[in-house]
Amino acid sequence: MDYGIKEPKAKGCNVENACYNLGICAERTAISKAVSEGFRDFKAIAIASDLREQFISPCGGCRQFMREFGASWDVYLSKPDGSYMEMTVEELLPESFGPEDLKMKREHSIPKDSVLTVISQS
Numbered sequence: 001m002d003y004g005i006k007e008p009k010a011k012g013c014n015v016e017n018a019c020y021n022l023g024i025c026a027e028r029t030a031i032s033k034a035v036s037e038g039f040r041d042f043k044a045i046a047i048a049s050d051l052r053e054q055f056i057s058p059c060g061g062c063r064q065f066m067r068e069f070g071a072s073w074d075v076y077l078s079k080p081d082g083s084y085m086e087m088t089v090e091e092l093l094p095e096s097f098g099p100e101d102l103k104m105k106r107e108h109s110i111p112k113d114s115v116l117t118v119i120s121q122s
């Protein structure tokens with residue numbers, strides 16, 4: 001995993017919150033920091049944790065967040081002993097969609113006067 005980078009462009013950590021769903025993972029923190037500093041073209045991200053038995057793996061939200069910046073960049077999943085697995089974003093999130101999919105032509109347009117119908121059963 002040598003990209004000739006002496007220091008990572010951005011580092012992140014989990015930012016936890018008492019209201020759990022407001023927390024943010026280290027991956028998204030690092031990517032957000034990098035983007036805020038003008039970087040959008042990523043070659044790799046390395047993920048570390050204190051898990052001994054398995055390689056740390058990004059959550060589904062982080063996988064989709066990474067996908068926003070491409071599918072072919074590398075993700076290194078590591079263990080504290082220094083061993084690691086190399087995967088791409090595509091391998092972690094197959095059949096994904098990204099920003100380019102938002103530009104695809106649509107078969108049908110949604111009528112402006114359409115109404116959302118909710119059906120419930122009791």
Ligand SMILES: [Zn+2]
Pocket residue numbers: 025026027028058059060061062063
């Ligand atoms: Zn995550």
